[in-house]
Amino acid sequence: MNSGNHMITVHLLGKKFSVPDDLTIMRAMEYSGFRLIRGCGCRSGFCGACAVIYRIQGHTELRSALACQTKVTDGMCVGRLESFPINKKRYDINRLPAVNTVIGQVYPEIFHCIHCNACTKSCPQHLSVMKYIAAASRGDYASCAAESFHCVSCDICASRCPVKISHSAVGLLARRLTGKHAPVSRHLEQRIRDVEAGVYTGRLDQLKHLSVPELQRLYNDRHIEK
Amino acid sequence: MIYTEEFVESRARVEATRTQRLHEEPRRFEADEKRKLLREFHPDYSRKDFTVLQVGPNKGDKVPHELADLLQGRSRVLDRVICLEQIRYDTDVLVIGGGGAGAAAAIEARKQGASVFLVTKLRLGDSNTGMAEGGIQAADKDGDSPAIHYLDALGGGHFKNDPELLEQLVLHGPEAIQWLDRLGVMFDKEPDGMMITTHGGGTSRRRMHACADYSGAEIMRVLRDEVEDENIQIMPYSPAVELLLDENGSAAGAVIYDFDTEEYAVVRAKSVIIATGGSGRLHYQGFPTSNHYGSTADGLVLAYRAGVPLIYAEAVQYHPTGAAYPPQIYGALVTEKVRSLGAMLVNKDGAAFLHPLETRDVVAAAIIRECTARKKGVYALHGPALWLDTPMVNLLHGEGTMERSLPAMIRMYRKFGIDIRKEPILIYPTLHYQNGGICIDTDSATKIPGLYAAGEDVGGIHGTNRLMGNSLLDIIVFGRIAGNRAAIYSRTARPGRLTLEHVRRFEQERAAVGIDSVLLSPKLLPNYTHGRGLEG
Numbered sequence: 001m002n003s004g005n006h007m008i009t010v011h012l013l014g015k016k017f018s019v020p021d022d023l024t025i026m027r028a029m030e031y032s033g034f035r036l037i038r039g040c041g042c043r044s045g046f047c048g049a050c051a052v053i054y055r056i057q058g059h060t061e062l063r064s065a066l067a068c069q070t071k072v073t074d075g076m077c078v079g080r081l082e083s084f085p086i087n088k089k090r091y092d093i094n095r096l097p098a099v100n101t102v103i104g105q106v107y108p109e110i111f112h113c114i115h116c117n118a119c120t121k122s123c124p125q126h127l128s129v130m131k132y133i134a135a136a137s138r139g140d141y142a143s144c145a146a147e148s149f150h151c152v153s154c155d156i157c158a159s160r161c162p163v164k165i166s167h168s169a170v171g172l173l174a175r176r177l178t179g180k181h182a183p184v185s186r187h188l189e190q191r192i193r194d195v196e197a198g199v200y201t202g203r204l205d206q207l208k209h210l211s212v213p214e215l216q217r218l219y220n221d222r223h224i225e226k
Numbered sequence: 227m228i229y230t231e232e233f234v235e236s237r238a239r240v241e242a243t244r245t246q247r248l249h250e251e252p253r254r255f256e257a258d259e260k261r262k263l264l265r266e267f268h269p270d271y272s273r274k275d276f277t278v279l280q281v282g283p284n285k286g287d288k289v290p291h292e293l294a295d296l297l298q299g300r301s302r303v304l305d306r307v308i309c310l311e312q313i314r315y316d317t318d319v320l321v322i323g324g325g326g327a328g329a330a331a332a333i334e335a336r337k338q339g340a341s342v343f344l345v346t347k348l349r350l351g352d353s354n355t356g357m358a359e360g361g362i363q364a365a366d367k368d369g370d371s372p373a374i375h376y377l378d379a380l381g382g383g384h385f386k387n388d389p390e391l392l393e394q395l396v397l398h399g400p401e402a403i404q405w406l407d408r409l410g411v412m413f414d415k416e417p418d419g420m421m422i423t424t425h426g427g428g429t430s431r432r433r434m435h436a437c438a439d440y441s442g443a444e445i446m447r448v449l450r451d452e453v454e455d456e457n458i459q460i461m462p463y464s465p466a467v468e469l470l471l472d473e474n475g476s477a478a479g480a481v482i483y484d485f486d487t488e489e490y491a492v493v494r495a496k497s498v499i500i501a502t503g504g505s506g507r508l509h510y511q512g513f514p515t516s517n518h519y520g521s522t523a524d525g526l527v528l529a530y531r532a533g534v535p536l537i538y539a540e541a542v543q544y545h546p547t548g549a550a551y552p553p554q555i556y557g558a559l560v561t562e563k564v565r566s567l568g569a570m571l572v573n574k575d576g577a578a579f580l581h582p583l584e585t586r587d588v589v590a591a592a593i594i595r596e597c598t599a600r601k602k603g604v605y606a607l608h609g610p611a612l613w614l615d616t617p618m619v620n621l622l623h624g625e626g627t628m629e630r631s632l633p634a635m636i637r638m639y640r641k642f643g644i645d646i647r648k649e650p651i652l653i654y655p656t657l658h659y660q661n662g663g664i665c666i667d668t669d670s671a672t673k674i675p676g677l678y679a680a681g682e683d684v685g686g687i688h689g690t691n692r693l694m695g696n697s698l699l700d701i702i703v704f705g706r707i708a709g710n711r712a713a714i715y716s717r718t719a720r721p722g723r724l725t726l727e728h729v730r731r732f733e734q735e736r737a738a739v740g741i742d743s744v745l746l747s748p749k750l751l752p753n754y755t756h757g758r759g760l761e762g
Contacts, residue, residue, distance in 0.1 A: 022553050022554070023553075023554075024554045027554075027754075030754040030755050031755075033755050034755065035751070035753065035755055036519070036751075036754075037348075037463065037485050037751065038463070038485075040348075040519050041348060041349070041352045041518065041519055042352070042356060042357045042518050042519070043518070043519055043558075044357055044516070044555070044558045044559065044638070045634075045637070045638055045641075046356055046357050046440070046442075046443045046634070047351070047352060047356055047357075047443075047518075049348070049349065049352065069554075069638070069641050070641070071554060071642070088451075088454060090454070090455050091455060092455065093409065093410055093452070093455075094408075125637070145412065149412070149438070149440065149444075149633075150440070150633065150634070150637070152443070153447065172447060172448075172451055175410065175412050175444075175448075176409070176410030176448060176451065177410065178410075178412060179407065179409075179410040179411050179412035179413070179448070180407075180408060180409070180410035182407075182412070182413075182415055182419070183415065183417065183418060183419030184419050185366070185403075185407070185413075185415065185419045185420060185421050186419060186420075187366055187367050187368065187420065187421070188366045188400055188403060188404055188407070188421065189404070191365070191366040191367075191400040192366075192400045192401055192404060195372065195397055195400060195401070200371055200372045200373055200397065203371070203373040204372065204373050204376060204393050204396075204397070207373060207376055207377065207380075207389075208389040208390070208393060212385045215377070215380060215381075215385055216257065216381075216385065218377060219377055219378075219380065219381035219385075220257050220381075222374075222377060222378075222381075222430050223430065224430045225369065225425075225430060225431050225432060
């Protein structure tokens with residue numbers, strides 16, 4: 001497979017470089033000699049460390065991306081957004097009341113949303129950010145949790161919000177409340193009681209003291225559930 | 227994207243055999259076949275890629291070259307004056323590392339009333355934990371038991387697992403899930419609360435709990451939130467570069483380095499927990515890696531220089547399915563859950579050549595055999611690769627399954643123009659996990675009083691090959707134990723005068739055997755600048 005490797009011009013943190021066009025923004029920085037410390041994390045699109053803001057030279061439009069998940073394009077002018085301060089509140093998840101007004105109490109700024117949709121338009125994960133903030137405002141935490149589930153907390157949305165909402169913190173609280181108040185797993189609770197009662201101690205003790213050939217026989221003959 | 231003729235023809239053969247393969251289950255290998263396959267094709271069995279250590283507690287043992295260079299490297303504190311009387315931070319418990327194990331340890335230590343200081347090389351949450359996709363094991367369902375979990379993990383680990391550590395892992399599994407559940411981790415559940423679980427490679431029961439394919443990310447962001455709520459002092463971009471002991475040889479803190487100010491500082495602590503994670507970014511044998519940018523084995527180096535032995539440091543896990551194409555995600559993880567949901571590994575002729583749920587080492591070796599000795603690979607970016615037939619998932623389980631269970635995978639490929647619901651993807655093994663590491667006991671304690679370790683940097687729990695889902699479990703189980711025990715130890719510990727004597731002794735040991743390498747360790751960060759930019 002041949003991807004061409006045609007060279008293009010990019011401006012990275014104010015410096016001009018020529019880089020192959022099949023690189024991600026992050027790899028283009030490294031190709032150009034940057035030794036990354038900040039602005040680089042999992043390199044797989046899960047951690048949100050590498051949020052960048054860019055525009056194409058000569059264009060008015062401002063775009064945002066995760067540097068590890070986005071290919072460079074000709075004329076790209078890239079600036080970084082890292083350590084963007086968000087308004088994460090402190091709370092004890094066990095003490096928050098299980099009512100659907102609690103997020104509004106912790107983060108009342110969600111009610112200031114003017115529906116400009118700048119958050120949604122800037123999201124590199126293509127989430128409906130404004131929609132999940134609206135769900136939080138009306139107390140529908142399950143929807144907020146589901147819509148925000150793919151959030152990587154890059155906080156580009158927060159940097160674009162005219163009413164200063166910290167969207168990632170709102171989504172996280174909605175997910176924690178949804179997870180915490182989901183139906184209880186009775187099989188899990190039962191198993192923990194059995195472990196505490198010592199139900200498995202005898203069998204484990206036996207296994208711990210078997211010889212390797214005996215263990216190999218047990219392992220090779222064990223039933224594998226379909 | 228420009229596809230070669232070979233690629234297009236081979237993909238057509240995969241599509242042509244798909245319907246027939248939907249109803250077949252390839253047989254599993256016999257024990258002898260597995261042994262032979264591993265011996266001939268698994269990278270751990272290579273003769274030329276290992277170095278025998280000349281100094282330190284594992285003198286005489288072999289480890290990968292890249293790790294040996296760092297374990298026997300030169301300390302970063304030798305060439306500078308560090309005033310040990312000038313104590314910048316004072317704490318009961320020092321946690322080194324901000325991933326899943328470090329965060330779990332910090333939360334538990336705080337719960338015991340200890341003051342906690344957490345230093346991390348990058349940001350809180352930057353870790354392999356946050357990149358784990360497939361799930362977390364725990365034997366909590368009918369028809370399963372901790373003893374069955376024990377046997378699965380033991381067989382997967384080639385019967386080399388430490389029995390006591392493994393028992394601890396499986397017995398605390400259900401409790402770890404409950405702890406996360408109560409913190410608000412959104413596990414996949416049925417409406418009645420029943421956990422939705424699947425198989426992983428080498429499991430005999432369906433005990434893989436998941437949060438779609440964001441399992442680790444979901445766990446990590448909840449833990450991060452909890453740490454931020456717990457009055458724990460966090461110091462990001464400040465890796466530990468050396469442990470501090472006192473004159474009695476007990477753990478007493480660490481020297482940290484601030485990436486921004488380029489200053490070294492002394493942290494005094496009554497106990498220390500090493501939770502620095504893995505080593506994928508050392509790129510053993512030239513493999514790409516699925517690991518976080520910070521995975522450079524730092525904790526192994528710190529512990530080793532202080533005299534703590536390592537176990538199975540030569541055993542490395544190559545995840546069978548790293549992305550071999552497109553170039554932008556080369557080496558990135560394609561979760562094993564794709565195979566848990568029925569997708570097969572297929573060679574260039576469209577033939578499935580093994581059961582997709584063999585253990586990781588066996589699958590990786592079989593892929594390498596297929597691509598080398600048998601010449602059944604398709605040429606991708608850097609060599610031959612094989613197909614993972616992703617469209618099988620929706621065909622087997624119904625439309626919408628992939629969207630529900632594998633949204634991160636769909637998203638990762640879609641960003642580069644590939645729809646994995648419609649077309650199979652090219653994969654090749656990628657460096658994924660450090661099976662071995664620091665020796666600990668069931669209290670997560672090392673041989674040095676007051677020094678604890680948890681997470682990917684410890685060894686013994688998984689033998690020489692870890693099963694999918696046992697790592698997210700071990701970071702929680704042993705992270706919590708380490709935090710608890712370290713806090714309790716700190717109540718009565720009275721550290722004496724801080725010293726770096728152990729570092730000087732190690733340097734003398736190096737000199738005595740004629741090692742004059744100036745390579746500084748711990749490594750801290752990889753260098754991907756092609757020789758440009760800053761040196762080192």
